[in-house]
Amino acid sequence: MVQKTAAWWHRPLGFVGLLVWLWLTSGCGLNRVAANRIIAAPNLQQHGMFAAWDSVWTNLLAKVTTNQPVSVMIPVGPPEASLSIMEIVPRDYHTKFVTTVTHRPDGGGSLALNWEPEPRNTFQPRGRPATIVVLHGYGMMKEAMAPWGFLLAQAGFRVLSIDLRGHGRSTGARIGFGKYETADLSQALDQLKARGLCDEQVGLLGLSYGATLALNWAARDPRVRTVVAIAPYNQPEEAIRRFADMAGGRVPTRILRGGAAAAAAKLELNWKDWSGEAGLRQLQCPVLLIGGAKDPICQPADIEALQKAAGGETKTLVLPEANHYVVGVSFKELTEPITDWFRERL
Numbered sequence: 001m002v003q004k005t006a007a008w009w010h011r012p013l014g015f016v017g018l019l020v021w022l023w024l025t026s027g028c029g030l031n032r033v034a035a036n037r038i039i040a041a042p043n044l045q046q047h048g049m050f051a052a053w054d055s056v057w058t059n060l061l062a063k064v065t066t067n068q069p070v071s072v073m074i075p076v077g078p079p080e081a082s083l084s085i086m087e088i089v090p091r092d093y094h095t096k097f098v099t100t101v102t103h104r105p106d107g108g109g110s111l112a113l114n115w116e117p118e119p120r121n122t123f124q125p126r127g128r129p130a131t132i133v134v135l136h137g138y139g140m141m142k143e144a145m146a147p148w149g150f151l152l153a154q155a156g157f158r159v160l161s162i163d164l165r166g167h168g169r170s171t172g173a174r175i176g177f178g179k180y181e182t183a184d185l186s187q188a189l190d191q192l193k194a195r196g197l198c199d200e201q202v203g204l205l206g207l208s209y210g211a212t213l214a215l216n217w218a219a220r221d222p223r224v225r226t227v228v229a230i231a232p233y234n235q236p237e238e239a240i241r242r243f244a245d246m247a248g249g250r251v252p253t254r255i256l257r258g259g260a261a262a263a264a265a266k267l268e269l270n271w272k273d274w275s276g277e278a279g280l281r282q283l284q285c286p287v288l289l290i291g292g293a294k295d296p297i298c299q300p301a302d303i304e305a306l307q308k309a310a311g312g313e314t315k316t317l318v319l320p321e322a323n324h325y326v327v328g329v330s331f332k333e334l335t336e337p338i339t340d341w342f343r344e345r346l
Contacts, residue, residue: 034259035266038240039174041166042139056143063115064093064150073169074191076184081165081172083188086142087197088149088159092123095154097147099329113147113329126156130201130346133185134161135210137328141168147331148205155339157346158199160192164210176267177209177236178274182217189223201225201346205338207328208233208297215279215287226345227283228338230290231298231327234276234305236260239297246296246324276302277309286313288341290334292322315341 061068070087100112132152134145142161149159165172165184175181192198204227206214211232218224233239237260244256264271272278280287287310291303300318307316317337322330 031258031262034255035262038259038263039176039266041173041175043141043167043170044173060115060146063117064095070197072192072195072197074188076165076187077180079172079174079180081180081184082170083165083184084142084163084169085188085192085197086149086161088153088161090123090125090153090156090158092121093150093154094118094120094122095150097151097329097331099326099331101326111325111329115147123154124156126343128201128346129158129199130203130342131158131160131199132203132205132342133189134159135164135204135206135214136161136167137208137210139167143168145205145207147329151331151335152205152339152342155343157203157342160198162188164213176269177271178213178216179267179269181213182220185213185217186221189221203342203346204228205230207231208324212236212274212276212279215276215283216274217279218285218287219279219282224285226286226288226342228288228290228341229276229306230334231292231295231324232276232289232302232306233298234302236271236274242297276306280306280309280314281311283310284312286341286345287315288338289314289316290327290338291316291318292324292327293318293320294323295327297324298327 069089072085072087073082074085075082094117096116096118098114098116100114102110102112104110134142134149134152136142136145142163145161149161153159162185163170164175164181166175172180189198189202202224204214204218204224206212206227207230211229212234214227215229215232218227237257240260241253241256260271289303289306291298291300293300303316303318307314317334319327319330319333
């Protein structure tokens with residue numbers, strides 16, 4: 001059994017850590033310092049978390065497969081960077097993942113992700129090959145999405161899990177909240193197709209930061225046929241404030257607004273242009289929006305706003321008891337609707 005346990009209401013996230021740091025350093029050219037922290041590559045700041053996921057990933061691979069998945073580095077830019085991409089081929093991995101949530105009397109809790117062997121033959125080969133590109137959340141890495149990779153591969157899809165720029169094993173000194181990443185991903189798709197590592201039919205599965213990027217990338221690349229967005233934030237500035245509120249960091253609103261405004265200036269972008277709504281207004285391909293009723297980042301009202309902004313076929317699914325930590329690993333509730341969505345549209 002492989003287990004990854006983390007406190008979920010009181011566990012600091014990447015955004016939260018940087019925001020608390022901003023509060024503690026509020027006397028030092030705050031807006032400039034805040035902007036630099038907001039757009040700095042997370043993998044230059046969070047070595048401990050990547051080491052932890054490496055350990056979990058190594059243990060998982062030992063249980064799931066005897067063959068190491070193919071990994072490649074794809075150059076992208078500008079700004080110059082290289083993306084680390086892992087391929088999980090379609091076959092039966094005899095694997096299932098179980099999530100257990102434990103509540104505490106103080107309102108906190110813990111989340112355990114367990115691997116269990118599946119003795120039955122559950123592989124469902126497809127008549128027409130299709131590839132699912134999987135995008136992780138902010139401050140995470142592709143290995144964090146490995147369970148979804150294996151579940152989708154077991155459902156008959158080729159899976160490409162990507163470390164976004166500035167995350168995991170990918171390079172890049174700063175992130176762009178979509179401005180850089182959408183171009184990165186289109187360039188990567190070009191090269192993956194040229195290398196025979198990607199099929200003609202392409203779908204996207206994104207979580208949180210990766211979900212909003214997926215909506216904006218699909219809006220700009222007609223090769224994407226469908227998107228599943230789990231817990232997508234809508235407005236980037238609002239998401240930053242909500243992460244701070246969720247962590248109880250008590251970071252003053254003026255600091256959050258000043259840092260976000262300065263970050264937008266450095267990136268030469270308007271935050272609204274990279275919101276979830278902005279992507280959905282331009283999208284024509286089918287979109288499945290998934291949220292948690294107790295998610296303070298992607299709130300039910302945000303899912304409703306995204307649904308209203310959609311220009312094409314859109315369906316919503318809200319899990320009544322899930323928050324931002326739980327919704328992305330709700331395999332029991334989401335595996336069937338997500339795999340069915342992709343099967344019907346790819």
